[in-house]
Amino acid sequence: EGYPAPLVRVVEKRKPVAVTVTKSRPGCYLLDFGQNFTGNVRLQVNGMEKGRKITLRYGVEAGDLALNRQRDATATDTYVCKGGPAESWTPRFTIHTFRFAEVEGLPGKPGPDLLQGLVIHSDTPLTSSFECSDERVNRIFRNCVWTQRANWIDLPTSSELVNERMGDLGAVQLFAKSACYHTDNAAFLRKWFRELQGARDRQGYYRRHAPFPFAEDRLSYGAGFSDAGILAVFDHWWMYGDEEVVKENWTAMKKYLQARQDAHRRGRGRVFGTSGGDRLHFNDPTPSRLIDLAMLALDFRLMAEMSRVAGNPINHLTYNGTFVELQTEFRKNFVNEDGSLKVKSQTAQVVALRFGLLTDASRTRVIEDLLALLAAKEGPASSGMTSGALGTRSLLPVLTWTGNHNVALRLLQTPKYPSWGYGVDQGATTLRSNWGPTGKKRRAQDPGLDQSFGAVSGWLMSKVAGIDTTIPGFQRIRLEPWVPERQEGEAGAASITWVKAHYSSRRGLIEVHWKRREDGSLLYECDIPVQTTATVRLPASPEASVLIDGKAPGEDNRFEGGFVQTEKKGRITLNLVKSGAYRIEVK
Structure with a gap:
């Protein structure tokens, strides 16, 4: 049989966001890609003399370049120029995890096009x-x-x-x-x-x-x-x-x-x-x-x-x-x-x-x-x-x-x-492991992610966001966002007033958006794929009124596409039996 999983390949290319001189190492330049990732780089030089050696070193943090955090690996690549016109080179049979790359051996300060970051992982689509x-x-x-x-x-x-x-x-x-x-x-x-x-x-x-x-x-x-x-x-x-x-x-x-x-x-x-x-x-x-x-x-x-x-x-x-x-x-x-x-x-x-x-x-x-x-x-x-x-x-x-x-x-x-x-x-x-005994600062032997x-x-x-399933596989979708009560966030943390999210399930695309308005009412919008049903549960007081696509439910609590259940425990339940987009307002 063929290989049963997505291939490992270059899935994204990144440019450096900053180039600086390494103060502690004369002749070295530090390139910041702005994001920690796993992969390698593409080196592009022009007009180098034959035999010039260019050394590349990698680190999750800028300080990593003074240490060997990757244990048995030096996280170092070396390229010897062949001379002449434009040269392009990518390390083979290796990957690194890094945000910063240090370059040594250049005749002058490099431009942002010297290195291109190549993000490499199993080609699993973002969902x-x-x-x-x-x-x-x-x-x-x-x-x-x-x-x-x-x-x-x-x-x-x-x-x-x-x-x-x-x-x-x-x-x-x-x-x-x-x-x-x-x-x-x-x-x-x-x-x-x-x-x-x-x-x-x-x-x-x-x-x-x-x-x-x-x-x-x-x-x-x-x-x-x-x-x-x-x-x-x-x-x-x-x-x-x-x-x-x-x-x-x-x-x-x-x-x-x-x-x-x-x-x-x-x-x-x-x-x-x-x-x-x-x-x-x-x-x-x-x-x-x-x-x-x-x-x-x-x-x-x-x-x-x-x-x-x-x-x-x-x-x-x-x-x-x-x-x-x-x-x-x-x-x-x-x-x-x-x-x-x-x-x-x-x-x-x-x-x-x-x-x-x-x-x-x-x-x-x-x-x-x-x-x-x-x-x-x-x-x-x-x-x-x-x-x-x-x-x-x-x-x-x-x-x-x-x-x-x-x-x-x-x-x-x-x-x-x-x-x-x-x-x-x-x-x-990226997430780091220094949550417990390692303390607030990484030690030399600690991983960067x-x-x-x-x-x-x-x-x-x-x-x-409230996107989950009632039974395996998202055929019966559960849309139940836990909307926070109106309150002031602690210092440095603003209260969450809106959320927008999507998930590409096996059944199709699910999109949601909710917003707590200034008057205390709640706007909830969702879109569910074909051949699915959904249960929507939203916070609501006993006196709250509900509008679906601008209209109130009928006397039998039905609306086009579903029906409303009785409010229980401060939440109201809407059962959506047709695919498509819905706009729900709870006032």
């Missing part, structure tokens, strides 16, 4: 956009997209460090759904799932990397990354509705889940493999035992859902039954009599809420504790977030889902450390 009234949030979304573009090069890698350019299960587990919003990854991930199956060990465990690059590694599995073998397949199915992918991976997932459950029963409290845990937390550790149990419960819950298309009714009943058993075990081991958790980390509260491990009474108490923990850690220079990559992936969705959307927006928009906005204000054009906290873009699309 979404997000814009809002807060430019910092727009840059956060762009940083998430560029982080994926700089990492997903034939394999879903985790960082630009040369000896980490391997398919990383930990990164995929955290980032897969957001990545499927950014670009069309249907074929890319389906190809990688084959490699994922081939990288399993004899017991059926998914190992840390796929393809697995090492000859032997006794503890190459563990919660926090191995579970990507199930979570990533579920995310692919949810976004693309491709049942064949679930069926292709079903046997491998069942074997892994059985081995995982057997290890849990034998372990008697011991940690499963080498647990990835809640890495990059900010002095707020969560016990690996809690994460192991929570992830195992989530595995069974997702397998019960996927059994509807790949398994049988017995699988569905069995997996749901085991999930209930693990719920009970979690409550016994980690929940106090008053409903609070015994572990007081932010990630513990988030995971317990997100994975459905609590009773209704306990859920209320844990929500209160999470809000209290965030408030207690907040300060003049601190955002209040202390969760690591695993907890932060679900932090904002949990806050939104539990009715604390304004708290989630505050954490999104804050420029305080640690936060997404902090990196943006520091000039970062990391996907660990990139799931925020998926939350922006599904909750702030």
Whole structure:
């Protein structure tokens, strides 16, 4: 068969935005491309004497050029001129991740046409956009997209460090759904799932990397990354509705889940493999035992859902039954009599809420504790977030889902450390991993980009823009933007008053736009593709009136293209049964 995934190729060309003299290195010039990306450059010179040597060096930050951040690579290319008329040269068999390129060996200051940046990655088409009234949030979304573009090069890698350019299960587990919003990854991930199956060990465990690059590694599995073998397949199915992918991976997932459950029963409290845990937390550790149990419960819950298309009714009943058993075990081991958790980390509260491990009474108490923990850690220079990559992936969705959307927006928009906005204000054009123990400044061995906290873009699309699906594949679309209440943003963060976004789903293009007007009314516009239906849920008071395309619904609550349901819990529901564009006003 032919190659089953998009080819790796040059997908964009960039010109330098600035050329300066390197003060610490005479005869060297620094070219700033304005964006961190992965690829290489095209060197173009004219009239150089034969034998002149031109040296190119690369860095994510200007200061990187004085260090060797890429471990085993010098990130240096050398070209010896042949002399005569125009010469053009591009390095072969190598790529670099960089924003800055330093040139040495020129007879004088170069012009902006000396180097052309070549952006290289798997040619997966971009499928979404997000814009809002807060430019910092727009840059956060762009940083998430560029982080994926700089990492997903034939394999879903985790960082630009040369000896980490391997398919990383930990990164995929955290980032897969957001990545499927950014670009069309249907074929890319389906190809990688084959490699994922081939990288399993004899017991059926998914190992840390796929393809697995090492000859032997006794503890190459563990919660926090191995579970990507199930979570990533579920995310692919949810976004693309491709049942064949679930069926292709079903046997491998069942074997892994059985081995995982057997290890849990034998372990008697011991940690499963080498647990990835809640890495990059900010002095707020969560016990690996809690994460192991929570992830195992989530595995069974997702397998019960996927059994509807790949398994049988017995699988569905069995997996749901085991999930209930693990719920009970979690409550016994980690929940106090008053409903609070015994572990007081932010990630513990988030995971317990997100994975459905609590009773209704306990859920209320844990929500209160999470809000209290965030408030207690907040300060003049601190955002209040202390969760690591695993907890932060679900932090904002949990806050939104539990009715604390304004708290989630505050954490999104804050420029305080640690936060997404902090990196943006520091000039970062991709996401960085220096959220936790690494501190505010990068160390020489730290990567310049990391996907660990990139799931925020998926939350922006599904909750702030409100583009999601009710069933896998976007045949029944869920349009439910969580519009913030009118309030003043904190210092340096403007309140979000409008959002415009689109997503090119497998069913077609979905476009949305909402705006909170000065008089407090809400304008909502959407366009849904053919052969789909949509449920629109918007904030509305009991006294609110609704206009669809300038007309009020009829006495039977119907309008051309759908009908309105009774307002519940401060939201009104409109069911759209015809494709096309709609203009909805809530006054």
